[in-house]
Amino acid sequence: MALDLRTEKVPGNPVEVISGPGALAQIFTYTDKLGCHRVLVVCGKNVSRLPQVASLGEVAPATTTVEVFDQVEPEPSDRTVAAGGEYAHSRGADIIVAIGGGSSMDAGKAIAAEAGQEGWIFSQECAGQPTTVPDTVLPFIAVPTTAGTGSEVTPFSVITFTETHHKLVLNHESFYPKYALLDPTLLTSTPRGAQVAAGMDALTHAVESYISKEATGPSRKRVHEAIKLIARHFRAAVRNTGDLEAQAGMQRAAMMAGLAFSVSRLGIVHAMALPLSALFDVPHGVANAILLPFGMEFNRPAAMPEFANIGAAMGVLDDEQSIESASRQAVAAVRELAQDVGAPRRMSHVGVDKSAIGRMAADAIESPHISRNPRTVCMRDIIGIYEQAY
Ligand SMILES: [Fe+2]
Secondary structure, X not given: OOOOOEEEEOOOOOOEEEEOOOHHHHHHHHHHHOOOOEEEEEOOHHHHOOHHXXXXXXXXXXXXXXXXXXXXXXXXXXXXXXXXXXXXXXXXXXEEEEEEOHHHHXXXXXHHHHOOOOOHHHHHOOOOOOOOOOOOOOOEEEEEOOOOOOHHHOOEEEEEEOOOOEEEEEEOHHHOOOEEEEXXXXXXXXXXXXXXXXXXXXXXXXXXXXXXXXXXXXXXXXXXXXXXXXXXXXHHXXXXXXXXXXXXXXXXXXXXXXHHHHHHOXXXXXXXXXXXXXXXXXXXXXXHHHHHHHHHHHHHHHOHHHHHHHHHHXXXXXXXXXHHHHHHHHHHHHHHHHHHOOOOOOHHHHOOOHHHHHHHHHHHHOOHHHHHOOOOOXXXXXXXXXXXXX
16 A cells, blocks of 8 residues: 555545645645634644644644644543633634544534534534534544544534433534545554554444445445455554554545445444443443444344455455355454454443443434444344343
8 A cells, every 4th residue: 555645535525635644744734725824633632742743833834823622531522512612712713623533533523613602512412303503613624543433534523412421423514524634653652442442443334334224336335445454454553553554554444434434324333332432431432343243143134245245345255155154254254353453342341231221222222323224123122232242
């Protein structure tokens, strides 16, 4: 894979993607193109200390100021969005640059809206209602430090509402970043556990997107590429976080899966993963890693040819197999990959209380992802999968 800087835009998606080592160093070229000179970086504490991030204020052109809001926590809350919006407003920020994992991307998108209207985020806390945004939403640039969420090319922002413990997916075209800068050197200092969770999230996006009822020819083509890249690079990226080719491969896979699921949406695994994070602070990617093999096994009867294709993309099939056996092998390959990278395997290992299964199932069944799942889902199915995965 070439590791020089490249710029691309995928048909049907508005985000211009700049990828390659050193992409972050180009940031002020793009803030300048947008006519913005008062940058607010949105990130977590650890990312704010990375040399490439800490030095942004020093390397910025004289006409540009850089402020940092470093209060983003894992699974960002409505209160963090409110605090970030207030900070952006008080500093006169005219652009948000989110640097970090999915949490920072999600928070950055919502902060870009909150900066335009104080208290906006609290008006969005109603499951099932369409997302509305203020008249003014600041432009937003995404700089991911994990390869997983795909948030850099999607219009989604996942926010946890503190009072109700609901984790809701906000979805508005204003949340598309103007630019995404994919710099693999930023991934080399991301902790291994976060890389595993992120990669499993990307794999879950890819699988659920491929079998979604709303998958299209182009979305499946992108996911096919994403799965091939994950099968080729995930183990190496986790084994040696300094492997730039592997990191770039995973970054590309996460982006391709993000492009696909922004069209196809997801399925039962994401619907069931969100309550684990909202109620027990299980990182999103870890929740997906645990639930993915069980969700695949549940869906397998309804999507055997698709699963066979997923197995082919992972390179684990031979020509003589029946579709049925190939679909089983795809599930086994995902299980094996998750095991090889050291992903957690049971809900009981990550602090989930078994007595909450009923409540989590009631939340999961309300998720819009359920309607895209290839197999019809009822409460009893969801409870059964949670119990298997416990
Ligand atoms: Fe996800």
